[in-house]
Amino acid sequence: MPVYVDISRCIGCxxxxxxxxxxxxxxxxxxxxxxxxxASVPIxxxxxxEATCTMACYTGxxxxxxxxxxxxxxxxxxxxxxxxxxxxxxVWSDKIAHKCDLCAGRENPACLVSCPANALxxxxxxxxxxxxxxxxxxxARGR
Amino acid sequence: MIKVDVSKCLGCxxxxxxxxxxxxxxxxxxxxxxxxxxxxxxxxxxxxxxxxAKALTLVPFDQAGEEPTITFDLVACKICKARYAxxxxxxxxxSSLPEKLQKDSTGLDWIWICPVCRRNIEAxxxxxxxxxxxxxxxx
Numbered sequence: 001m002p003v004y005v006d007i008s009r010c011i012g013c014x015x016x017x018x019x020x021x022x023x024x025x026x027x028x029x030x031x032x033x034x035x036x037x038x039a040s041v042p043i044x045x046x047x048x049x050e051a052t053c054t055m056a057c058y059t060g061x062x063x064x065x066x067x068x069x070x071x072x073x074x075x076x077x078x079x080x081x082x083x084x085x086x087x088x089x090x091v092w093s094d095k096i097a098h099k100c101d102l103c104a105g106r107e108n109p110a111c112l113v114s115c116p117a118n119a120l121x122x123x124x125x126x127x128x129x130x131x132x133x134x135x136x137x138x139x140a141r142g143r
Numbered sequence: 144m145i146k147v148d149v150s151k152c153l154g155c156x157x158x159x160x161x162x163x164x165x166x167x168x169x170x171x172x173x174x175x176x177x178x179x180x181x182x183x184x185x186x187x188x189x190x191x192x193x194x195x196a197k198a199l200t201l202v203p204f205d206q207a208g209e210e211p212t213i214t215f216d217l218v219a220c221k222i223c224k225a226r227y228a229x230x231x232x233x234x235x236x237x238s239s240l241p242e243k244l245q246k247d248s249t250g251l252d253w254i255w256i257c258p259v260c261r262r263n264i265e266a267x268x269x270x271x272x273x274x275x276x277x278x279x280x281x282x
Contacts, residue, residue: 007273033266039273043262056239058195077193079157084228085236087247088265089258095160 002047002067003102003109006127009119012040016111016120020044020100023110029090029100030111042111042120045069045090045100053099056085061097068102144204145180145190147211151198154178154215154229158190158199174226177214195235220257227257 014032021028030044051069054062061075062082076097083093091099103109112120121127145167154176159169166183167190169176182204191199217226218233233254237245240254247253253261 005269007269031262031266033263033270035266035270035274038277039270041266041269043266043269050241050244052236052240052244055244056236059193077157077195078160079153079155079193079195080228081153081155081195081232081236083258084232084254085240086258087244087253087261089261093156095156 003044003100003112003120003122004124004127005042006119006121006130007039007041008127008131009117010040010042011117011119013116015114015116016042016044019110019114023103023106024098027092027098029092029098031090043088043090044111046088047100047102052085052087053082053091056081062091062099068104069099070104071097071099071101144182144185144202144206145211146200146202147180147213148198148200149211149213151196152178152213153196153198153231153235154213155195155232157193157195161189161193163187163189173217175214175216176229177212179210179212181210196231218255220260221252221255222260223257225257225259 012032012034017028017030017032020030030042032040032042034040047067047069051062051064054064054069058081059075059077061072063070063072073096078093078096080093082091082097085091091097108122112122156169159167159178164183166181168179168181170179185201185204188201191201215229215231218228218230219226236254245252245254251264256264
């Protein structure tokens with residue numbers, strides 16, 4: 001399952017970027033963007049249901065593996081089509097394509113584990129549950 | 144020796160990457176990309192096999208003309224104007240995706256926007272509500 005972000009918790013520390021680079025041999029797939037002084041958000045692969053990168057890939061190197069958009073390095077020719085076919089700009093190609101693989105082989109993605117603000121999770125509902133809880137607390141306090 | 148169908152070549156990185164002898168070279172400037180196919184001894188046909196556009200064929204050495212070179216003008220991003228891809232590559236992506244996926248939910252033609260701007264747009268959208276909520280009207 002993809003990694004979801006609770007933007008209200010992101011503190012823009014870039015720990016996820018560093019963790020991603022650390023476990024992928026220096027090539028990271030997360031970019032933390034700052035929105036002025038007010039907010040920040042990590043941008044990474046959505047593991048789209050209808051993944052356009054897999055449609056552009058003609059060798060089958062990029063493919064859907066259940067919810068994951070997976071990558072087979074052995075089949076990649078480094079043509080660069082997938083990089084141009086990602087609507088979010090989160091597939092890279094330099095000699096060979098690289099993208100988020102949800103840290104295959106690890107129990108949890110490195111970005112998620114290293115986030116000090118607990119902003120990342122693999123639970124789609126978590127962010128909305130937290131938002132509802134915050135709203136309920138505000139009501140209970142009479143604000 | 145390699146023969147190139149100029150009308151089919153996308154200007155992608157496939158053949159230069161797969162050639163084991165570095166007989167296919169690529170030169171990039173901020174505005175253009177040139178691909179040059181040197182004479183080779185036809186010891187393999189990896190470039191032919193892996194060409195996404197089937198633009199390459201092997202021909203006997205004596206039938207080959209000059210070493211082919213193709214130069215592409217790179218397309219400028221609609222937003223930042225940085226040149227980021229060849230037109231045939233972007234057209235190829237357009238033709239390989241269903242029409243409904245070629246525009247995002249706001250009707251943006253994302254294919255003609257560079258990957259850097261695509262990430263920026265995504266970040267801007269994701270943080271929009273947050274920024275509004277957190278902006279202080281007065282100190």
